[in-house]
Structures are given as C-alpha cells and as structure tokens.
Amino acid sequence: MARIVGIDLGTTNSLVAYMDKGTPRVISARHERAMVPSVVALTDNGLIVGDPAKEHLTRNPERTVYSVKRFMGKSLADVQGELAYFPYTLTEKGGVIRIQLGEKSYSPPQISAMILKELKLRAEAFLGESITKAVITVPAYFNDSQRQATKDAGMIAGLEVLRIINEPTAASLAYGLQEKTQGTIAVYDLGGGTFDISILKLKNGIFEVLATNGDTHLGGDDFDQLIADLLLKDIRAQHGLDLSTHPDHMQTVRLQAEHAKIRLSDELKTIVSLDLPDGQGRFTRELTRDQLEGLCSPLVERSLGPCRLALKDSGLSPTDIDEVVLVGGSTRMPLVRQRVQALFGKEPHCDLNPDEVVALGAAVQADILSGGTTDMLLLDVTPLSLGIETMGGVMSSLIRRNTTIPASAKEMFTTYVDGQTGVDIHILQGERELAKDNRSLARFRLKVPPLPAGVPRIEVTFLIDANGILNVMAKDMRTGETQSIEVKPSYGLSDQEVERMIEDSFKFAADDVSARKVIEARLDAGALITTTEKSLADGGHLVSAEEVAKIRTALSALASAKEGTDPRAIRGRMADLEQAAKGLTVAMLDDSLKQGLQGKKISDVT
Amino acid sequence: MNGHTHNTDDRRELQMARSMCWHCQSEMAGEYFCDRCVKVQPVSKDLDYFTCFGLPRRLAIDTKVLEAKFYELSRAFHPDFYQNKSNEERSISLGNSAMLNTAYRTLRDPIQRAEYLLDLEAGAVKDIRTSPPADLFEEILELQETLDEFRESDRSSEHASTLRAKLHTDRTNLEERQRDMEARLQQLFVRWDALQDRGEATEQARTERTLILKDMRDILSNRTYVKNIVNDLVATIA
Ligand SMILES: Nc1ncnc2c1ncn2[C@@H]1O[C@H](COP(=O)(O)OP(=O)(O)OP(=O)(O)O)[C@@H](O)[C@H]1O
Numbered sequence: 075m076a077r078i079v080g081i082d083l084g085t086t087n088s089l090v091a092y093m094d095k096g097t098p099r100v101i102s103a104r105h106e107r108a109m110v111p112s113v114v115a116l117t118d119n120g121l122i123v124g125d126p127a128k129e130h131l132t133r134n135p136e137r138t139v140y141s142v143k144r145f146m147g148k149s150l151a152d153v154q155g156e157l158a159y160f161p162y163t164l165t166e167k168g169g170v171i172r173i174q175l176g177e178k179s180y181s182p183p184q185i186s187a188m189i190l191k192e193l194k195l196r197a198e199a200f201l202g203e204s205i206t207k208a209v210i211t212v213p214a215y216f217n218d219s220q221r222q223a224t225k226d227a228g229m230i231a232g233l234e235v236l237r238i239i240n241e242p243t244a245a246s247l248a249y250g251l252q253e254k255t256q257g258t259i260a261v262y263d264l265g266g267g268t269f270d271i272s273i274l275k276l277k278n279g280i281f282e283v284l285a286t287n288g289d290t291h292l293g294g295d296d297f298d299q300l301i302a303d304l305l306l307k308d309i310r311a312q313h314g315l316d317l318s319t320h321p322d323h324m325q326t327v328r329l330q331a332e333h334a335k336i337r338l339s340d341e342l343k344t345i346v347s348l349d350l351p352d353g354q355g356r357f358t359r360e361l362t363r364d365q366l367e368g369l370c371s372p373l374v375e376r377s378l379g380p381c382r383l384a385l386k387d388s389g390l391s392p393t394d395i396d397e398v399v400l401v402g403g404s405t406r407m408p409l410v411r412q413r414v415q416a417l418f419g420k421e422p423h424c425d426l427n428p429d430e431v432v433a434l435g436a437a438v439q440a441d442i443l444s445g446g447t448t449d450m451l452l453l454d455v456t457p458l459s460l461g462i463e464t465m466g467g468v469m470s471s472l473i474r475r476n477t478t479i480p481a482s483a484k485e486m487f488t489t490y491v492d493g494q495t496g497v498d499i500h501i502l503q504g505e506r507e508l509a510k511d512n513r514s515l516a517r518f519r520l521k522v523p524p525l526p527a528g529v530p531r532i533e534v535t536f537l538i539d540a541n542g543i544l545n546v547m548a549k550d551m552r553t554g555e556t557q558s559i560e561v562k563p564s565y566g567l568s569d570q571e572v573e574r575m576i577e578d579s580f581k582f583a584a585d586d587v588s589a590r591k592v593i594e595a596r597l598d599a600g601a602l603i604t605t606t607e608k609s610l611a612d613g614g615h616l617v618s619a620e621e622v623a624k625i626r627t628a629l630s631a632l633a634s635a636k637e638g639t640d641p642r643a644i645r646g647r648m649a650d651l652e653q654a655a656k657g658l659t660v661a662m663l664d665d666s667l668k669q670g671l672q673g674k675k676i677s678d679v680t
Numbered sequence: 681m682n683g684h685t686h687n688t689d690d691r692r693e694l695q696m697a698r699s700m701c702w703h704c705q706s707e708m709a710g711e712y713f714c715d716r717c718v719k720v721q722p723v724s725k726d727l728d729y730f731t732c733f734g735l736p737r738r739l740a741i742d743t744k745v746l747e748a749k750f751y752e753l754s755r756a757f758h759p760d761f762y763q764n765k766s767n768e769e770r771s772i773s774l775g776n777s778a779m780l781n782t783a784y785r786t787l788r789d790p791i792q793r794a795e796y797l798l799d800l801e802a803g804a805v806k807d808i809r810t811s812p813p814a815d816l817f818e819e820i821l822e823l824q825e826t827l828d829e830f831r832e833s834d835r836s837s838e839h840a841s842t843l844r845a846k847l848h849t850d851r852t853n854l855e856e857r858q859r860d861m862e863a864r865l866q867q868l869f870v871r872w873d874a875l876q877d878r879g880e881a882t883e884q885a886r887t888e889r890t891l892i893l894k895d896m897r898d899i900l901s902n903r904t905y906v907k908n909i910v911n912d913l914v915a916t917i918a
C-alpha cells in the first residue's frame with residue numbers, strides 16, 4: 075500500500091511526518107527546519123508558502139495570509155469581531171469566507187491546501203516517491219464544518235485524507251508509543267490559535283478517549299494580540315501615533331509582541347523596540363514577565379474551565395489523572411505550566427518536543443491505517459452533541475458529546491398533513507437548548523411518498539464516522555428503499571465547489587511550480603552574490619584589476635537577472651559568475667594554504 | 681422457561697436468521713466472521729447487547745470483563761483495520777463499530793443497563809412521566825411554585841436569597857430521594873439476578889419476575905422525573 079504521511083496543519087506552524095521502521099519522524103527540507111510557518115503570500119511571482127512567505131508579513135501585509143485555520147468552516151459573521159486585526163481583506167460567498175489576494179479570492183480550504191501542498195512536496199522530495207494519502211490533524215473541539223473544510227483542503231491539495239484525527243489524541247499516540255504508558259492521562263494542548271483538553275485511558279494498546287473539551291479560539295495569537303494592544307496604546311501615548319492605519323507597522327508590532335512573549339518564557343524582563351513609520355524615531359519599552367502574566371492570566375484561566383468540564387464528563391477528579399501531557403508552543407509559558415500543575419496537582423510532562431508531537435502522532439495513526447502498527451487502536455469521541463431542530467426551535471439531541479465514534483442514531487420521521495411530500499430536517503451541533511444558539515450544520519429535505527398523514531415511516535440514520543464527520547442516510551420503512559440525501563452544508567463548500575477548486579489547483583499547479591523555481595533560484599543567487607562579495611573584499615588584492623572588473627560585471631548581471639522572473643536566466647548568470655570568480659577562488663585557496671605552511675592559523679587570515 | 685435458556689434460544693434463532701455469509705454464501709457458524717472466507721459479518725440488528733458481549737441478562741456486571749470484551753471487539757470491528765478492504769467490508773466495519781459503541785455505553789451505566797433490560801424483557805420505559813409521582817406530589821408542586829417565584833424575583837433582593845436558600849434545601853432533599861430510589865433499584869437488581877441464577881420455571885418465579893420488572897419500571901421512571909427536576913433546579917439557581 076502506498077505510503078501515508080501524517081500532517082499537523084497548525085494555526086501558526088505545520089509539519090509533515092512519516093513512520094520510519096516503527097519510529098515516527100518529522101520531515102524537513104534541505105537546510106531548513108521541519109516547521110513550515112502556516113503563511114501564504116502573493117508576490118509578483120505568484121504564491122509562496124512558509125518561511126519565505128513569512129518575510130512578507132511586514133513587507134506586504136495586505137497580501138500575506140496567516141492564521142487561516144481560524145477561518146476554516148466559518149462564515150464572515152462568525153469572525154466579525156476580529157476582522158479589524160487582519161490586514162488582508164475578507165469577504166464571503168455562499169456562507170464561506172473568501173480571502174482576497176490581488177485579483178483573486180480564495181476560500182480558507184484553498185489557502186490551507188497551499189500549505190498542504192508545500193508539505194506534500196517536502197515529503198515527496200525527502201522520501202523520493204509520490205505522496206497522495208495523508209492523515210491530517212484538527213483541534214479536538216473542531217465542529218463538523220471545520221473538519222469537513224480540512225478534508226476539502228486535503229482534496230484540493232491532491233491528497234486523499236484517509237483520516238482526520240484530533241490533535242491531543244494524536245499527541246497521546248506519539249506519547250504512548252514512546253513511553254508505553256498505562257493509566258489515565260490528560261493532554262493539554264495550547265497552540266497558536268486553539269485550545270484542547272482530552273482525557274484518555276491507555277490500556278494494552280487501546281487509547282480510549284473519555285472526554286474532550288476546548289476552545290477553538292484560544293491560543294498564542296490571542297496573547298500576542300493583548301501585548302500588541304498594550305504596545306499600540308503606549309505608542310499612541312508616547313508618540314501620538316496611531317499605527318492602525320499602517321498595516322505593515324501593525325504586523326511589526328504583532329511580531330515584536332510575539333518575540334517578546336517567547337523571550338519572557340526564559341527571561342524575567344525584556345526590551346521591545348521597533349522603528350516608527352516615516353522616520354519618526356524608535357519606540358522602546360521594557361516588558362516584564364509579571365506584566366505579561368497579568369495580561370494573559372485571564373486567558374490562561376479561561377482554558378481551565380474546559381479542563382474541569384472534561385474531568386466532570388469523564389467522571390473523574392484531578393487526582394484520578396496519572397499523567398498530564400503538554401502539547402503546543404504556548405505551553406512553554408511558565409504561567410501556563412503553573413496553572414495546569416495547580417489544577418491537576420501534578421507536574422506536567424513535556425518530554426517530547428511540543429511542536430512536533432502532534433505530527434508524530436499523525437504519522438503513527440497513518441501507520442495504523444496502512445497496517446504497519448497493529449497493536450495500537452485509538453477510540454476517540456465526538457466533541458459536541460449532534461441533534462436536530464424540533465418544534466418550537468428546540469434542539470433535540472441524537473448523539474451526545476463525548477460519545478465514542480463511530481456513533482450512530484436513528485430517528486423515525488412521518489408526516490402531519492395528508493399528501494405531504496417532504497420533511498425538512500435541520501441538523502445542529504452544540505450544547506445549548508435552543509436551535510438558534512447551536513451551530514447549524516446542514517439542512518436537507520427528506521422525500522416522502524404522498525400518503526395520508528402519519529402513514530409514511532422514514533428512518534433516518536445519523537452516523538458520525540471515525541473522522542468525526544456526519545453522514546446521513548434515509549430508508550423508507552414501508553418499501554425498504556434507501557434514499558440518497560443531498561445535504562447542503564450551512565457553512566461549507568459544496569461538492570461541486572470542491573471539485574472546481576481541485577481543477578483550479580491543477581491548472582495553477584504549473585504556475586506554482588514555476589513560481590517555486592523562480593524563488594529557489596533567487597534564494598540561491600542571493601547566497602552566491604553575498605559570498606562572492608565577501609571573497610572580493612577579502613581576496614580582491616590577490617588577483618588582477620582586470621579580473622576584479624570581470625567579476626563585478628558578472629555580479630551586476632546576476633543582480634539584474636535576479637530581479638526578473640526567468641529561473642533559467644538566473645541560473646545562467648550564476649554559472650557565469652562562478653566562472654568569472656574561479657581565478658579568485660583558486661587564488662584565495664592557494665593563499666590560505668601558503669599561510670598555513672608559514673604556520674599561521676587560517677582564522678587569522680580570513 | 682427461564683430467562684437464561686430463553687436467551688440462548690434467541691441467539692440460535694438470530695444466527696439462523698442470518699445464516700449465510702454475505703460474501704461466500706457459505707453457512708455461517710462463526711460469530712462475527714465467516715469461518716470459511718474470514719470476512720467480517722454485519723452484526724444482526726436484532727442481536728441484543730448482552731448477547732453481543734457474551735453476557736447473561738444480569739444486572740450486576742463485572743465492568744472489567746465488559747471493558748475487556750469491548751476492547752477485543754473494537755479490535756475486531758474498528759474502521760482503522762479495514763482501510764484496505766472492500767467497500768462492503770468497510771461499511772460493515774463502520775456499522776458494527778457504531779453498534780458496539782452504543783452497546784458498550786448502554787451496558788456500562790447501571791441505570792441505562794436496567795432500562796435496556798427492561799426494554800428487552802417487557803417493552804420500553806421511555807414513556808416519560810409528565811406529572812410527579814404520588815408520594816412526591818405535594819413537595820414538587822410547592823417546589824415548582826418556589827422556582828417560578830425565584831425566576832421572577834429580583835436576584836439581588838432579600839426575598840430572592842430566602843428563596844434560594846429554600847431551593848437549596850429542596851435540592852438536597854430531592855437528591856436524597858434520588859439516592860433512595862437508586863438503593864431500592866439496587867435491591868431489585870439483586871433480586872432479578874438471583875431469580876435468573878435460580879433458573880426456575882415455576883408459576884411463582886414467573887409472578888416474581890413480573891413484579892420485579894414492574895417495580896423497576898416505576899422506580900426508573902420516577903427517578904428520571906426527579907433527576908430532570910433537580911437539573912432544572914440546579915440550572916435555575918446557578
Ligand atoms: N517559548 C515560547 N513561549 C511562549 N509561547 C511560545 C513559545 N514558543 C512558541 N510559542 C507560541 O506557540 C504558538 C505556536 O504553537 P504551535 O506551533 O504549537 O501552534 P499551532 O500548532 O500552529 O496552532 P494550533 O495547534 O492552535 O492550530 C505561537 O503562538 C507561538 O508564539
């Protein structure tokens with residue numbers, strides 16, 4: 075069976091991992107780290123992803139998308155409150171958010187697909203084979219629309235998503251594999267954008283989730299925002315400047331806020347400083363860990379509510395928990411550790427790298443699916459209750475939250491009026507009493523044969539599969555006929571839209587590949603220019619003036635080629651420059667050898 | 681005929697009903713997998729949860745045994761292990777897993793287990809009470825009034841705090857009642873199990889069986905009623 079990779083599609087960082095003879099490993103591109111920032115930027119040469127795109131956050135904020143995971147499976151109304159914080163433009167089409175990038179607009183699954191494609195390419199380059207199947211992780215507290223959107227993203231990226239698994243449970247798989255742990259564990263996962271808590275029982279290779287809870291809108295991004303707000307207020311007070319009209323500076327503030335936050339995990343105080351627009355000087359202030367904790371403490375406190383609920387739902391008290399595992403970059407904050415330790419009354423574990431553990435777990439699940447690992451089995455739960463709207467706008471629960479998946483419920487429907495030919499069904503997800511307070515998942519119309527009222531008997535089966543995604547089937551009990559149901563998602567792409575996006579992505583794939591080649595060529599050219607200039611400075615005196623002039627001409631030819639969009643031209647000028655500088659390179663090598671023979675250290679020479 | 685043998689008879693009937701393997705059409709002897717082609721078989725819709733776990737219809741269950749069997753069957757049915765199989769097998773795996781999860785959830789909880797057993801033996805309990813049980817009639821009527829009054833009161837007033845204190849006492853009392861009922865249920869469970877174990881087919885045994893089931897039904901439905909009232913109360917004063 076073809077290889078299946080495991081992918082952690084994070085709010086801030088994404089990773090891909092694979093199983094290497096029983097050990098999960100993350101994949102990094104040559105000379106790069108394994109983490110790919112979940113950032114997509116539109117440049118003059120097309121779309122770019124990851125670290126190079128991250129550089130555009132401040133240079134080109136309106137065309138650089140970050141934290142797109144926050145918009146997966148959402149409508150514009152859902153995110154109204156935070157629109158002001160994002161420098162890129164959001165619109166809506168058919169209940170799905172669109173992100174404007176230049177001329178075109180993209181749905182969140184399309185942007186996520188670009189990140190997935192980058193991971194796919196990395197995995198293909200590393201493993202030397204084509205990758206078409208993946209397990210992708212989502213926050214445990216993601217609802218049906220958000221899961222479906224993630225699955226769509228995979229399809230658009232050309233990946234068959236064999237399983238969507240929950241991030242904290244993925245982490246527990248990586249942990250369980252490593253430690254052969256038994257007992258009850260709590261996984262506390264605080265990342266860039268989301269928070270999850272899962273309580274699991276580990277026994278003889280079975281990972282049974284007892285309860286899960288969380289907040290899909292709580293993470294490091296929110297801490298950064300609080301710090302940024304503080305800095306902006308200070309800048310206004312000290313310099314009378316309102317930076318909110320300068321998107322590029324807003325991004326700088328946000329990034330500086332994040333860096334300061336990260337430094338304060340190790341230090342007790344730090345200096346934040348940044349250039350103000352239009353040469354209006356520099357802003358500097360000190361930030362202490364105490365101040366940071368004062369700001370963030372209400373948010374950290376907010377994560378403890380879901381922890382208590384999860385304990386309650388699993389019928390356990392904190393003392394029943396044998397181990398607490400920390401996942402996600404934000405759990406590096408000392409305040410988070412303290413609060414978690416206080417709640418559970420024991421020191422949390424963080425033996426595995428909290429950035430990688432989710433991707434590693436996804437690789438383990440991928441291996442289970444491909445039949446490699448056979449002794450482990452994950453029994454996860456659905457995080458939210460599923461129900462339908464009944465008379466009076468009340469939600470009637472069919473599958474309760476924290477029910478082990480796959481889970482199914484059957485409901486019999488009939489008619490109230492003679493000859494009625496349809497019954498409208500509105501599917502909801504959530505814990506509230508009234509339909510309108512819960513998440514609308516989908517609506518569909520059940521076809522009913524025209525008969526006297528109460529005679530038709532249509533049995534509808536609601537099945538939540540192992541991905542936590544809903545499937546609906548209907549059966550006419552009188553005829554035994556099954557009915558295929560076209561479910562229109564309330565906040566998602568229709569099958570046709572996904573199809574079209576897949577086609578588009580093939581069409582643009584060619585553009586993408588060439589854009590990638592330009593970018594790589596430019597990066598390489600940049601590196602060659604830097605080293606050649608350094609050689610000229612250090613060893614220019616070793617060759618003739620004529621030769622130096624030749625090198626300089628080749629240098630400027632490369633520099634102008636680098637501004638263009640033809641990767642072949644760039645590579646060609648690079649070869650020219652290497653040729654022109656050959657004499658210089660040889661002369662420098664000779665020189666250093668000579669110096670070495672004279673007993674001098676090379677380090678003194680260079 | 682006592683419950684126990686009745687049980688095994690049932691099972692035989694069920695296996696007769698789906699005696700052919702969906703795949704190789706050979707006669708089915710195995711429980712969940714065809715003996716000949718080893719393909720997974722759909723669990724019959726009529727298979728009761730006790731039989732599914734290989735347990736007698738008793739109300740005291742060793743939860744360790746139940747869990748071990750649940751894990752064993754999960755390993756047999758879970759979709760994770762059917763990724764490379766045919767569409768039919770994958771859909772059977774999905775259906776069987778969903779059924780297994782429901783069965784486990786039902787039998788794991790003593791109250792749900794009893795409700796389920798009652799349903800099997802004597803039809804559903806689910807006709808939820810709408811009026812208070814006779815012995816609680818006065819008490820509950822009064823409580824409803826207090827609740828209404830509290831809902832309409834100004835929460836910061838002195839009157840509201842008097843009402844709140846009263847509701848707290850009511851809550852404690854009702855919870856006490858609930859525990860009472862659970863203790864009585866527990867006794868009935870023991871009697872039921874003893875009757876099953878004796879396996880007598882006398883007239884007297886049959887009468888006792890009917891009585892136990894009737895008492896169980898009454899207490900279970902009263903308990904649900906009281907539990908709902910308590911939930912409502914807790915939500916109101918929270
Ligand atoms: N040393 C540190 N101290 C505090 N915060 C940190 C530290 N290191 C990383 N972070 C924060 O962790 C977050 C990123 O964590 P992570 O990579 O686990 O998130 P993610 O997986 O992308 O997001 P999510 O799981 O929510 O989708 C960022 O907000 C980052 O600022």
Ligand SMILES: [Mg+2]
Nearest residue numbers: 084265402432
């Ligand atoms: Mg994460």
